[in-house]
Amino acid sequence: MYFLNVFEGVIHGLGWILGDPTAVAVLLGGVIVGTVVGAIPGLGSKIALTILIPLTGPMAPYLALAFFLAISEAASFGDTIPAVLFRTPGTAGSAATAIDGYPLAQQGKAGYALGAGAMASFVGGNIGILISILFIPWLAEYVLLFGPPEYFWMAIIGISIIAVVSKGSIAKGLVAGLVGLFISFIGYDLVTGKTRFTFGFMYMEDGIDFMPAMLGLFAVSEMLKLATRRGGATQLENTDPTRGVWKGCLEVFRHPGTTVRSSLIGLFIGAIPGAGKAVASFLSYLTAIRTSSHPETFGKGEVEGVIASEAANNASGGGGGALIPTLTLGIPGSSGMALILAGMTFHGIRSGPSFIIFEADMMYAMFAGLIVAMFMALVVNLVLIKPVAKAVQIPNEILIPLILIMAFLGAYALRSSIFDMGVTLVFGILGYFMDRYGYSTVCMVLAMILGPIAEESFFQAYKIGGRSFSIFFTRPLSIALLVFLVIAMVGPSVYQYLKQAVRREA
């Protein structure tokens, strides 16, 4: 009965999408944009999302969500192209693809590798979507047991876990998270309506909107990083990147075990907040080596390496594992999901069990749009290999000013405020130096998104508990979450200490 309801919901959603030519056109546009930005190293879906989210105001919410996810998933398709052709991953998720993809290109089998990568992305992504569609509504029923105290702890866990698993030291990650929380407090206080930390500036009374901050932290800071390195000068070698594409596609079905196993690894890793596509694809790649009957061929042009990496890359991303904590708990599974969450908030949708249960039609339409986008992404990636490969060669000196203009445009489009443009610029510079010195920008962004949720839940719980803090420590779910938080924070350090102690004894 449960599966029947899910199936019915997806079919109904497909009807919405396919019955509306505008929706199909929007999804195709998202797929093309995602493929191109995924293919250009240094860009990625995050920049496209931060710039495009403010411009999707007129769209229907379900279509906007499908559009965002289409960009995110298509980027995981497009990043294979530079990884194979130029040994330069388009995004971190395709770094493992380059290990075997580039040697294949050097052997004149670029099309073969690209075909295998595209089909592996397609299959992996669809496995991720299928399991997410089945799992998310089931999980939402249990998340309904969460009350304000649990939501408060979930928000704190979300920020803390990202600090633990992100690059750099945990302390610096937590500092970045706490500064993000502080920034989220600027403006009108939720409870009393008084202004906080505005210093009398009228512009600050509405607070620092997280969209201009994210445009700065992701788009502008990324351009500053690009400005410090040479790029875009790679030349396409004298090879036809379309030859052998279909043969490569069929290769995925000759390795069903690798494909399915890699997809499941990607789904599982993607569901862990902060783990990311890079971890998923590398873990899948290493597993493929360990389980292969001919591990010595990996690194020299073994197509199974490309399949393992790309299947995990897509299964972990926008339609798969990362969507699970984002939709069920409102805790983003990755920085890309943080942007999707920002997009949902922009369209007035609050993520969590209420969205899944009371807006089920919208959720299924979103998944249907994602399924349609996957088919489109496969076709686009196979057909547009040559033009996309040319786009990878755009010099940085041309790319950077255009992206800066787009970022400022996106910032202004939100509230028609010049102040937001200034916020974007300042956060862009801050984001560059934060990233450089090991302060996680993802932590800061997550804290800015989760801060209002944490504060609202905190005060709701405080009042429900009769103005006593005991409600945070007496409910069974709250205690479980608190224990999980402590283990997540302290666990890695304890593990390292024990490991060193054992080593010393040995």
Place this chain on the structure above:
Amino acid sequence: MARATPARWGEIILLTVFGAFIATFLIDVRHLPMEGKILSYVLAPPMVIFLLICTAAVVLPRKKSAENDYLPTELGNGAVELGETPAKKAPAGPAALGLGRTIAMGFVLFGCIYLFGFYFGSGLMLLAWFALFRRFTVATTAITVATPLLLYVLFEQVMPVGLYEGYIVHLLQR
């Protein structure tokens, strides 16, 4: 205090910025009504503790080695390595120049848009950018002309929402 080499000045500046955030937080929070203060007070001690930990990491002497100078985040080609990542040097020479110029052009873009509006301002900024990099070709000239035109067509004709017209236009209209 550990020697403040140029390699660590950026880290010190960043910590100062964060410290200023937190100091502002602690000073301003006293003026809030009690209801609004609770969460702020709960969060204040951890903020201070963590900031002290990171400040100590900068201030206290530590073993001088290539690994300690910077905490790298990702390799130059966008790839990410699991586990320990190798140190990379501070941006120097052409890289630092590229960074400085891009930050400066960001301010130029802001100023141009503020004064002249989006359409003219973006065109001016592109002109300044390609002049700075001495990269006037057919393609870059076409981009300099086409970008403002495209923005105008998109935001004034296709989606008639309009963009900011610029401070100078407002002055002239008075």
